[in-house]
Amino acid sequence: GTCCSYRLRDALHPLWQSPLSVPGGTRQSPIDIQWRDSIFDPYLRPLKISYDPDTCLHIWNNGYSFLVEFEDSADKSIIMGGPLENQYRLKQFHFHWGAINEWGSEHTIDSRVYPAELHLVHWNAVKYESFEDAVMEGNGLAVIGVFLKLGAYHDGLQKLVDALPAVKHKDEIVEFDSFDPSCLLPSCPDYWTYAGSLTTPPLTESVTWIIKKKAIEVDEDQLEAFRMLLFTSPGEEEKRMVDNFRPLQPLMNRTVRSSFQ
Ligand SMILES: CC[C@H](C)CCC(=O)Nc1ccc(S(N)(=O)=O)cc1
Numbered sequence: 001g002t003c004c005s006y007r008l009r010d011a012l013h014p015l016w017q018s019p020l021s022v023p024g025g026t027r028q029s030p031i032d033i034q035w036r037d038s039i040f041d042p043y044l045r046p047l048k049i050s051y052d053p054d055t056c057l058h059i060w061n062n063g064y065s066f067l068v069e070f071e072d073s074a075d076k077s078i079i080m081g082g083p084l085e086n087q088y089r090l091k092q093f094h095f096h097w098g099a100i101n102e103w104g105s106e107h108t109i110d111s112r113v114y115p116a117e118l119h120l121v122h123w124n125a126v127k128y129e130s131f132e133d134a135v136m137e138g139n140g141l142a143v144i145g146v147f148l149k150l151g152a153y154h155d156g157l158q159k160l161v162d163a164l165p166a167v168k169h170k171d172e173i174v175e176f177d178s179f180d181p182s183c184l185l186p187s188c189p190d191y192w193t194y195a196g197s198l199t200t201p202p203l204t205e206s207v208t209w210i211i212k213k214k215a216i217e218v219d220e221d222q223l224e225a226f227r228m229l230l231f232t233s234p235g236e237e238e239k240r241m242v243d244n245f246r247p248l249q250p251l252m253n254r255t256v257r258s259s260f261q
């Protein structure tokens, strides 16, 4: 039948040794956003973002990417508005990138791939007790996606880049204080939004995606710094942390809305 062939088609991805789509998944991420098929929704409000740099905790290499984690026991670093019905708390941000500048992002725009993509992960602290609970709920998470493209040196990113050698190997962690991730957001307010999932296991269908239309520019050395990270722990045979993006997933019965005309 089509379902099993569909599942069979999802070969085991080298990175995760698990089926790429949760069987029966109807809202998987990432997707290709076809600009002309997206629907302007005049009821979408501006996204309100307010991050407190003092909630920044540490940066760590979790063996998939490097994450900057935030203190989320109070409503200090939050987003609201846009497509969201509640206020969501920032938990962490991380990136996906390629071995070369020709690919690396998870989402694509009219099949255009970017060299990297930033994900700012938030959870619905109004409806749920913890991030872990929210991960399992359809309206549990909100992730802002920002494309990175090759261009000018990015001043705000450099503080992150300078900390990467300290988390070269899987499970290494280092204190990271007073960083405001809004410096990584483009000034243009335009975004697309759709209902999707986590792009790494557990792949749960709990994410309201907010994909910024404008990319931020970073320079070659800054992108190269991501590529010197390792998937592997100290003592293991070194494997460079590159190509940590999931392949595109079928749109199925979903509409992508735009906040702009
Ligand atoms: C038990 C589950 C555990 C707590 C979840 C840990 C987690 O945060 N996973 C995560 C977060 C974001 C993305 S993405 N790439 O932004 O879609 C992918 C995976």
Ligand SMILES: [Zn+2]
Binding pocket: 094, 095, 096, 119, 199
């Ligand atoms: Zn991600």
